[in-house]
Amino acid sequence: MSVERALEGTGTWLDDRLHGARGARVLLRKVFPDHWSFLLGEIILYSFIILLLTGTLLSLWFQPSMTDVIYHGSYVPLRGVRMSEAYASTLNITFDVRGGLLLRQIHHWAADLFMAGIMAHMIRIFFTGAYRKPREINWLIGIVLFTLGLLEGLFGYSLPDDLLSGAGLRILEGVIQSVPLVGTYLAFFLFGGPFPGHVIIPRLYILHVLLIPGLILALVTAHLFLMFHQKHTQMPGKGRTNTNVVGAPMYPYFMAKTGAFFFFVFGACAVAAALVQVNPIWLYGPFNPVAISAGSQPDFYMGMLEGALRIMPAWQWVVFGHTFAFNVFVPGLLPLGLLFTGAAVWPFVEQWITGDRREHHVNDRPRNAPARTALGMAVITGYGIMWAEGANDLIADHLDVPLYWITWAARVGIFVGPVIAYIITKRICLGLQRKDSHLIEHGVETGIIRQLPGGEFVEETRPVDDERLAVLTSRADLPPLPSGETTQTDVPAPGMRGGLGRVRERLYKVVTESVPVASGHNGHGDGRAIEGNGHEGNGHEGDGHDRAAVGSGTSSPDAEDGHA
């Protein structure tokens, strides 16, 4: 009772000052749709919180200084060795602070999880078309967050000033230096003079602990606010439309579930940190510009850049006394540049091609947008090949394959792989659409064979249940192109003239290629109807029939039965 009184008292006190009852009530009852893939975004948020917690603790001991010191700490093999204060303090955190190694490892695993979460979340958003209007802004914020995450990870990885991270910084310097016109200057400004200098660690530190996390926090807040304001998308299902949200209320369901999920994410990081060693900097030794270790690898999210550097042939121009180091700045800037730019403009390109400027709140099933899904798979394949090439030496070592073969395979694969992935994915999507169509039209096979009086054997089918039918028929019909161009008799509509119009027309055909939506025979009405084995001859499944159903997108139960 007293708790209730206290709560009510607090609530009243707050409401008297904030006038929050109405808004807070709406908030408590806010509906959150449920799907496992919606958890991916939460992984990112929670690993970010874990990063803030562990990072704050680590900063109590870490010394972002490049001053030379002689190590006298607990780690015997490095006693008496000259190293930077940054490296020495990292050793100190590891071996002389209780729980320090755990904090470091949780921090590192959470960072990896953060980046992995971003990638998985982006892939989910892309394949389900959740970036479509009105969520383009959030998609763009997400891309910026991805970029910031890459930088944050790279800088944080560099802070301990161990041999591996120093080699990473050296590579960064080489890449920056290769940029035409301004590269040398940029490198000198960043490093405060020639590499390695004495300022890079303190500079990266303040970027890593203040500027970038601040930006990330601000953008995450904006991201979540927009998500809240626009309401979550939902997966297709019975009763789910573009004008509603179906799910469980935030209070108490979502709050409890998401709280549990935070503990899961934190627990997973703790398990990894307890059992799986990550970045054992004491084994690498302090940075010095002369040493390197074989098989050195960056964190996984930088692997794609590393692979791009390895894959690139040795091309370079020297023109009028200036060097264009294509071998470095092309792989350093182009792949990620293409990826981020492409991702950023895609929602708008897709809108331009399809002319679809409606709001979408029900997600696409990936199969229902074959071109988009195929494009996504092509990008993932290209990314994956570059990423794997980033470990070409390890692959060569473990699989006992000549190193250069792998690089050559990647050089070819980077062009061929995405094309193959595109074609195969598109075929698979269209095949799955056909399967859906078949289910809608003919129902589910029951495995019961019945003999007709005439001697013919047929299999019974049963209609798809409503929930499933709603999913199967969820494909959104796309609006036709501005009239004129499809009939090919008229003058093209405005916006469809000239070269750009023709490009759009062709792209429209590619993007909208789909198997016609079945009109929903669904087991032929009574659900016990009999499906002939040789139904091709029954004349109700011909092309003409299916075409008539294009774009209907609805599932009006159709009792008409061609042959029963």
Add this chain to the structure above:
Amino acid sequence: MSNTNPPDSGDTAWQEYLTGGGASAGAAAAGGEGAAPPEGPAAPHRVIGTPPPAAARTMLPASGDGGARPPARELPPDPDDPVRARKAEFVVVACFLLAMLAGLGFLVAYGLIGVGSVTATLHSNLALGLTLAAALLLLAIGAVVWVRHLMPTVELTEQRHPMASDAKDKRAFKETWEEGAETSQFVKRPIVRRSLIAATVPLGIAPLFLLRDLGPLPGTSLDTTVWRKGLRLMTYGTNPPRPITPAEFSSPGGLISVGPEGYLDDDDAMAKAAVIIIKFRPGELQFAPGWRPVANKVVQNWTVDNIVAYSKICTHVGCPAALYEQTTHHILCPCHQSTFDATQGARVIFGPATRPLPQLPIGIDSQGFLIATGGFAVPVGPSFWERS
């Protein structure tokens, strides 16, 4: 807020709250707001969970004036399956208690297990990590079982409205905006506007100027290293560093990392001046006579007794090109696998590097130690814009 609710939950509930909410002020408002029933019959008001006193009082005026429609209950009060719920309750409590024990274990492990050596650190890490993980995961599992089996299943539908505001609101905004612009005189008085913009431009650029002193200008510093005529080649990585005589470096196939005398502890200098020397058998090196670098050849006069010195800094992006394969005489950079043939002037035979590792001219001083007879003829390390 664009959040709207099913007509029978949000607004009515809000009115209910207002009606009975504030003890006295709310009651005064009750007559006015509570007396505006939207539609529908008056049904008994059920309250979610334990009714707070305020909400309980609501029922009196609501039934009294017979107007305000109470919200229909949206969440069921009891779990779907009571038997299952009882079992779940046990599991949840067990999880939470175990989580508490694990948490205590964490504290105890912190107190008992020290650090200070590799073994102790690993033990401490294991104990702290596993207890922490157990506490977190048990909490998580308990909470999930709670949600899934103690809370009843529920699915609500919330209406969604187009993001775009309606025409009236847009027009009102536009008018307000234009009114403000007009009143501010910003549009009418271009001279004020332009001078304001002129005033802010220098301030906007100022921070960029401040960035100028981030570092010195590169100048020609990338073109040269600290190597100069007469500097001894000192072994790198031995303690103390020592000079080398050709006689003690006599086994073919060997490779030594060296640096210029007096600069071995200077990371900035070594980042460009690191050198490897390799000893070859007679006849293995493809020599170019003379004193000038020739493509794909080793300058003979820059070697001593089949010992060649190359820059260790990879011409790709500057990693130390440290791997040497004796049988093929290949120098491999472990970062991106640029491969150089040491017998042919370190020409690139594979990988992304475009230029050979520059050769350092070496000779012997009066005491028989290896020395540089000059600096590198070309810049070492990665390509850069000003490099010709």
